[in-house]
Structures are given as structure tokens and as C-alpha cells.
Amino acid sequence: MKNNRLGIIGGGQLGMFTCIAAKKKKIESVVLSETNEFSAKKFCDKYLISDFKNLNDIDKFIDSADYFTIETENVPISIIQHIEKKKKVFPCSKVIEISQNRLKEKKFLNSITGIRTTEYHEIRSFEDFKNASKSFSYKCILKSKELGYDGKGQYKINKNNLDIFKEFNFKNFILEKFVDFKKEISVVVVKSKESSIHYPPVENIHKKSILRESFYPAKISKEIESEAIIKSFEIANQISLNGVLAIEMFILKNNQILINELAPRPHNSGHWSMDACNESQYDNLINSIFFNELKPPKVIGKCRMINLIGNDYKKIDSLKKKYRCYDYFKKEIRDSRKMGHYVILDQLNF
Numbered sequence: 214m215k216n217n218r219l220g221i222i223g224g225g226q227l228g229m230f231t232c233i234a235a236k237k238k239k240i241e242s243v244v245l246s247e248t249n250e251f252s253a254k255k256f257c258d259k260y261l262i263s264d265f266k267n268l269n270d271i272d273k274f275i276d277s278a279d280y281f282t283i284e285t286e287n288v289p290i291s292i293i294q295h296i297e298k299k300k301k302v303f304p305c306s307k308v309i310e311i312s313q314n315r316l317k318e319k320k321f322l323n324s325i326t327g328i329r330t331t332e333y334h335e336i337r338s339f340e341d342f343k344n345a346s347k348s349f350s351y352k353c354i355l356k357s358k359e360l361g362y363d364g365k366g367q368y369k370i371n372k373n374n375l376d377i378f379k380e381f382n383f384k385n386f387i388l389e390k391f392v393d394f395k396k397e398i399s400v401v402v403v404k405s406k407e408s409s410i411h412y413p414p415v416e417n418i419h420k421k422s423i424l425r426e427s428f429y430p431a432k433i434s435k436e437i438e439s440e441a442i443i444k445s446f447e448i449a450n451q452i453s454l455n456g457v458l459a460i461e462m463f464i465l466k467n468n469q470i471l472i473n474e475l476a477p478r479p480h481n482s483g484h485w486s487m488d489a490c491n492e493s494q495y496d497n498l499i500n501s502i503f504f505n506e507l508k509p510p511k512v513i514g515k516c517r518m519i520n521l522i523g524n525d526y527k528k529i530d531s532l533k534k535k536y537r538c539y540d541y542f543k544k545e546i547r548d549s550r551k552m553g554h555y556v557i558l559d560q561l562n563f
């Protein structure tokens with residue numbers, strides 16, 4: 214088969230699972246990693262270690278594969294555009310550009326009829342910050358526009374901590390109104406030229422702004438479920454998605470859905486699809502790039518996916534005896550670092 218090489222920017226666990234899915238479908242994977250040790254190292258066919266901004270290396274990377282994808286949206290957009298001059302990237306630069314910047318993302322989402330995010334203000338100075346915080350009754354979150362993940366670059370604001378930010382460099386920040394949500398859910402959509410599919414909503418539990426666990430099915434009504442799916446397809450269509458897009462949502466106490474953020478790639482809350490669906494989010498990413506034929510997932514049963522964060526990882530050997538465990542092969546344990554996950558199938562008693 215020709216055109217069977219996939220270049221993946223980033224070699225973390227999402228890249229690792231993409232390599233594994235690629236191999237099953239006889240696709241060769243080439244990973245571009247900025248670090249020497251990375252999760253996908255053992256699973257890719259080739260790798261290149263380089264700063265994402267090194268254009269010489271990027272040109273070598275471009276020559277080494279036929280199609281390209283990302284496992285993190287935190288890649289300089291100029292590099293994606295550079296690759297796109299020669300080869301196709303999934304999703305395309307326009308999708309990545311919107312979802313890597315919270316301000317662009319929020320503007321885009323609120324421009325779609327029927328889609329809303331929480332209220333927000335762009336912040337450029339302490340004065341802006343004070344006024345905007347007041348307008349939100351001091352219940353808000355300061356977030357960096359770019360490069361944030363797992364709650365990094367976020368500061369919860371209250372009436373008493375405003376002054377801490379007096380000397381703060383507000384370049385590239387927004388302030389979001391705090392959402393007193395009932396639940397968090399997410400939907401993963403995959404789109405190719407001819408078809409679109411979705412994974413049903415999962416419910417997400419975060420602790421300290423890091424995803425702790427996701428479970429299927431989400432405990433939501435049929436109405437909310439179908440509204441969440443309709444909204445997800447609307448977003449995927451409006452952004453002209455090619456590839457995978459995860460849509461994180463808040464469900465309010467009055468059942469209104471607000472979109473929290475988009476991730477233009479396989480998502481942590483979609484890991485469950487590897488165990489509880491016949492075709493995972495990673496499999497369908499490969500299908501969308503190479504086969505143009507998506508497989509709507511058949512769900513085999515209830516599932517609970519639990520992340521192993523920081524020292525949780527020390528439990529992995531005992532967990533292995535009972536559950537399906539995934540090791541991300543990270544070089545060292547760090548607080549707040551996702552080290553692995555495990556899955557409990559067909560059981561929702563918790």
C-alpha cells in the first residue's frame with residue numbers, strides 16, 4: 214500500500230495510542246518529539262527528536278511521512294502551516310489555530326447559532342482584571358489564552374486574592390466567569406470527507422482541574438444527550454473538521470449546556486473507547502486519515518476509566534491483577550502528571 218506513513222507531532226500517551234492503532238491497520242508511524250524519552254518511543258516505527266520550531270528537522274519530518282496529525286494542540290501554528298504547504302494535516306491548521314487559543318475558540322463558539330460558552334473578558338491590564346472580576350462578582354478564573362492543559366496557567370479568583378495579581382503580566386490572558394455546573398461531559402466527533410461519527414457522551418470528574426475519571430454512560434437524560442451530540446456535530450461542521458475533535462461541556466443546574474473547550478485530537482475522556490467500543494477514537498482517527506471510511510462505534514458496555522496521576526502510579530502493579538491497566542512509560546513520577554490509566558468494565562457501582 215502506498216501513502217501509508219503517518220507523521221505524529223508529539224509523543225505522549227495520545228501519540229502512543231495513535232501509533233498502536235496505526236500499526237493494527239498497517240500504517241507506519243513517525244513521531245516528532247521534543248523530549249528524548251517519550252511514551253510513543255517503543256510503539257512508533259520511527260522517531261525524530263527535535264524542537265518543534267527547527268525548520269530543518271521539520272523538513273526531514275515532512276519527507277518521512279505522507280499524512281500528518283497532532284497529539285497536542287500546543288504546536289506553533291506556523292509549523293502546522295509549513296507542513297500544510299506540502300502535505301495534509303489532520304485536523305487542518307484552521308481547526309488547530311482556533312482550538313489552541315482560548316480567546317479565538319470562545320469567539321468562534323459563540324458565533325455559532327445555538328452554541329454558548331461561559332461569559333469571558335480579554336484581559337490586558339490589572340485595571341481590566343479588576344473591572345472584569347467585579348462584573349463576575351469575583352467568582353471567576355483567570356486563564357492563559359494558550360499552552361494551558363490540566364489546569365496549568367489557570368488561577369481561581371475570589372474577592373481576597375485580587376491584589377496578588379497587581380504586578381502580574383497579563384499578556385495573553387482571559388477571565389472566565391466561574392460556572393456553577395451540575396456535571397461535566399464530553400463528546401468525541403470524528404469527521405472525514407464523506408461521513409461523521411460520534412462517541413456517546415461520557416461524564417467527567419475533575420480534581421484540581423485535572424481529569425480524574427470518565428464514565429460511560431454519562432448520567433444525563435436522553436434529551437441532554439441528544440442536545441450534546443447535536444451541538445457537537447454543529448461545532449464540527451462549522452469548524453470544517455477533518456479528523457478528531459473532542460468537545461468538553463458543562464451542564465448547568467437548569468440543564469443548559471455551555472461549551473467549555475475543544476481539543477482537536479483524541480482526548481483523555483475518550484480512552485474508554487479502546488476497551489468498551491469495537492472501534493476506538495484512535496482507530497477512527499486512522500480511518501479518517503487513510504481510509505476515508507469511519508466506523509460508527511458499537512459500545513459493548515458500561516465503562517469507567519480512571520487516570521493514574523502522580524503517585525497513583527505506584528498502585529499500577531496491584532491494579533493490573535484486577536483491571537486492564539495502561540502504562541504511559543513516563544520517565545519519572547511528577548505531581549499532577551498523568552502516568553497511566555485503568556479501566557473498569559461493566560460496573561458502575563461507585
Ligand code: ADP
Pocket residue numbers: 331354361362363364365389390391392393394397419422423461473474
Ligand atoms: P484545560 O485545558 O486545563 O483542560 P479547562 O478550561 O478545561 O482547561 O479547565 C480544566 C477544568 O477546570 C475544567 O474541566 C473544569 O472542571 C474546571 N473549570 C475550567 N473553567 C471553569 C469555569 N469557567 N467554571 C468552573 N470550572 C471551570
Ligand code: MG
Pocket residue numbers: 461474
Ligand atoms: Mg479541559
